[in-house]
Amino acid sequence: QKEVEQNSGPLSVPEGAIASLNCTYSDRGSQSFFWYRQYSGKSPELIMSIYSNGDKEDGRFTAQLNKASQYVSLLIRDSQPSDSATYLCAVNNAGNMLTFGGGTRLMVKP
Amino acid sequence: SAVISQKPSRDICQRGTSLTIQCQVDSQVTMMFWYRQQPGQSLTLIATANQGSEATYESGFVIDKFPISRPNLTFSTLTVSNMSPEDSSIYLCSVTRGYEQYFGPGTRLTVT
Numbered sequence: 161q162k163e164v165e166q167n168s169g170p171l172s173v174p175e176g177a178i179a180s181l182n183c184t185y186s187d188r189g190s191q192s193f194f195w196y197r198q199y200s201g202k203s204p205e206l207i208m209s210i211y212s213n214g215d216k217e218d219g220r221f222t223a224q225l226n227k228a229s230q231y232v233s234l235l236i237r238d239s240q241p242s243d244s245a246t247y248l249c250a251v252n253n254a255g256n257m258l259t260f261g262g263g264t265r266l267m268v269k270p
Numbered sequence: 271s272a273v274i275s276q277k278p279s280r281d282i283c284q285r286g287t288s289l290t291i292q293c294q295v296d297s298q299v300t301m302m303f304w305y306r307q308q309p310g311q312s313l314t315l316i317a318t319a320n321q322g323s324e325a326t327y328e329s330g331f332v333i334d335k336f337p338i339s340r341p342n343l344t345f346s347t348l349t350v351s352n353m354s355p356e357d358s359s360i361y362l363c364s365v366t367r368g369y370e371q372y373f374g375p376g377t378r379l380t381v382t
Contacts, residue, residue: 188342194370204373206372211369236377248313257303258313260314261312262311263312266274
């Protein structure tokens with residue numbers, strides 16, 4: 161069974177710090193990797209996608225992919241209280257179907 | 271991205287009844303997906319709906335319980351049949367644009 165694992169948290173960081181969220185996956189054939197942000201009571205919002213090894217930066221967000229070690233991470237620089245949410249890692253194995261991790265709850269304290 | 275709407279946004283239903291959830295997309299898409307998110311849990315794929323063919327269900331989900339229609343390339347419905355309190359969840363539809371998948375706002379269902 162294809163699995164995606166995340167630490168459920170909560171991960172608590174002070175405002176202005178770097179939040180580091182991690183995700184591991186079991187299927188070596190996985191090709192596409194995504195991070196979603198989900199506020200309480202809302203649907204998931206796509207914030208980052210990454211397809212090749214290395215780093216991808218978008219504003220305060222950096223996604224990192226290491227296929228050899230089967231992990232993907234999300235760094236949030238200069239964390240703000242508005243970043244407090246659950247972050248879902250998702251992996252595309254085949255046919256555009258996503259497998260989601262359990263999510264990590266991030267709390268940014270002022 | 272994609273503009274996706276769902277109806278209803280929420281509902282409270284009695285056990286034994288059925289509810290049909292509608293999903294409308296702003297442009298044509300080949301595949302639409304239906305997910306369930308139970309309280310405090312992550313997302314679980316229920317089925318994939320392609321226009322013009324039967325939906326493909328994931329393990330643990332059956333057509334009699336979750337019938338799906340896909341009459342055209344911008345619309346789909348999911349019915350939750352013979353509901354029980356265990357069906358209380360958020361139901362989400364999603365579509366892909368290239369490799370990326372976007373979600374509708376969800377339907378929050380409470381079964382009493």
